[in-house]
Amino acid sequence: MRFARRAAIVVVAVVAAVLALTRIPRPTPLARSPAERLGxxxxxxxxxxxxxxxxxxxxxxxxxxxxxxxxxxxxxxxxxxxxxxxxxxxxxxxxxxxxxxxxxxxxxxxxxxxxxxxxxxxxxxxxxxxIPWVTDTLVVRGAVHTNLYDAVDEAGGAFLSKGARTQLAWEIADVYEYRVDMSRDLQDGDSVRVLFERATNPSNVNRIGRILAAGLERGGQEITAVRFVHPDGKAEYFDEKGKSLRASFLRAPLSFRRISSVFGRRKHPILGIWRQHAGTDYSAASGTPVRSIGDGVVIYAGRKGGYGNVLEIRHRNGFVTRYGHLRGFAKGIRRGTSVTQGQTVAYVGMTGLATGPHLHFEVLVNGVQRNPSTALRQSAAVALGGRERAAFDSVARVALAELGRAPGVMLAP
Ligand SMILES: [Zn+2]
The missing domain is CATH 3.10.450.350 (Nuclear Transport Factor 2; Chain: A,)
Structure with a gap:
């Protein structure tokens, strides 16, 4: 009874409002010439x-x-x-x-x-x-067929302008840079989902804000990532168990966004024994910055046979990384220089036995060449504890619930 009365009041109010609106005199549009109307x-x-x-x-x-x-x-x-x-x-x-x-x-x-x-x-x-940019939050899910770009391009087509789709692929690669080499670790059938902030300007151009959560499924296993801000203001990504995605090594010596232009041209003709080598080749434009995948000390920076200009860095636990065919070294890089993870140490070139610009990359453990994709798969992950863990858990609960929703714009609960 009470509900019916309240509903009746609402209906009357709505009708009154509509009548009031229709009675407002509308300004008559100024007459415009055909040329004006056509611009x-x-x-x-x-x-x-x-x-x-x-x-x-x-x-x-x-x-x-x-x-x-x-x-x-x-x-x-x-x-x-x-x-x-x-x-x-x-x-x-x-x-x-x-x-x-x-x-x-x-x-x-x-x-x-x-x-x-x-x-x-x-x-x-x-x-x-x-220019006013309006920010909202949305979920996008993509299936990987060939690479991360294509997956994000297809999934984001309805929600993002072209440049923003590329930016989103870069941002996802950055989130996983300690876990996945996006240029070679993904396969047909893998998938990605991401919860992120999208900014839109009056011309409907988008840009990507913060990645709030993501999931990358490879071979049936998903690596989740949840953005969490430490009390000191630094943001970091953690899996659902509160373990940092960070590790002692980056999974690739070139940033994913820097090899984008040559995507799909990874295979290149190589001479003689280089076809058999135990390293990994990354096609990239000459001059692309090469980063040290971990903290360490330079043990060699100079020419060495077929490697051309080569850089060797010694890391902890018997790891050495080798970067070959370099055009040159970054300023200050010589034997004995200490370098930090992610630091630009050299530039891609084609010195030595190389028919096109590319980076030759090797991981050696106790002097033996190892497959980087298995050798680097060691997580030095520190788990959050105590009060931070409790704060993370509540952030993660919300973020992962949003991430689990259907693709599209998220409405505030
Ligand atoms: Zn090579």
Whole structure:
């Protein structure tokens, strides 16, 4: 009875609101010419600032008279130093078709900021606009057929702009960089799921925020990852048992995002005995940074036969890593130098017996070459304890429940 009365009140309120809305006089739209409606009364041009080119020169190239262009740039004073605008900056110019003159210029400074120049008569004014990005959280699940890119590209197609799909694949690879070499450890039938933050701007361009949780299933076994922030503010990924995903070694000497451009061109012709070698080859562009997979000390940095320029690093527990065909070494890298995990130590090249730029990578344990994918599979994982463990468990419970939902945007509970 009480419910019925309350429902009746709600219905009356809704009807009253609808009536009130319909009685509000709507402004009649201004009559627009056919040209206006088709957008033909305005012209638009998009351009990119060249190396060493001034903004005045670009605007002149886009049809502004020299004095007009100079005044437009002068209006920037106080907002941005036009001498410091980087090459590659996107500049949009708009004008009236009737007068053929430019009336508006947009400088797309970065993802977050646009400067708009507008001409009123002969006077240009500049305003700065902060682009609003809206963030939400979503789940994406992908099946691996060939590689991580294809899996994320297919799974994220409905939710993410193209660049953001690539970024998501990179971020996932980073989460698992101590556990999985994404360029060679995945196989058809593996799968990935991820809970993450997506930012969207007014042009529907997305970018990836934080990865909150992920699951990577290989050969029927899933490695889960849950983001947890320590009291000191540092974020780290843990599995569902509270064990860190970190380990003493990164699983690959090249960052996944740096070998993306040559994905699928991994196999390359190699000479003679190099076809039999016990190492792992990574195709990558010449000059790609090579990172030390663990903390250690350089024991060799120089030329050595078919290896060309080669770097050897000694780590703890009898491990040595070897990086061959290098174009050169990073600054300060020589015998005796201490290096830390992830530090750039050299650059990919094709010195020695190599027919194309690639990194030759070896793991030796007590002097014997070992298969990196098994030799590096040792987890030095520290489990969270005490109060941190309790805090992690409650974070993990929520994150893993969200991760288990169907793909799409997560609504707040
Ligand atoms: Zn090799």
């Amino acid at each position: 033909l009364d305005r012209w638009h041009a998009s351009d990119t600032l060249g190396q060493g080119e001034s903004l005045v020169a670009l605007l002149a190239r886009r049809g502004l008279e020299a004095a007009d262009a100079a005044m437009a740039v002068q209006s920037l004073h106080g907002l941005v130093d036009d001498r410091r605008i980087p090459a590659g900056l996107q500049v949009n110019v708009h004008g009236d078709t009737a007068s053929a003159r430019a009336t508006d210029v947009e400088l797309l400074l970065n993802d977050d900021k646009v400067i708009r120049l507008h001409r009123d008569g002969e006077v240009w004014t500049a305003t700065e606009e902060i």
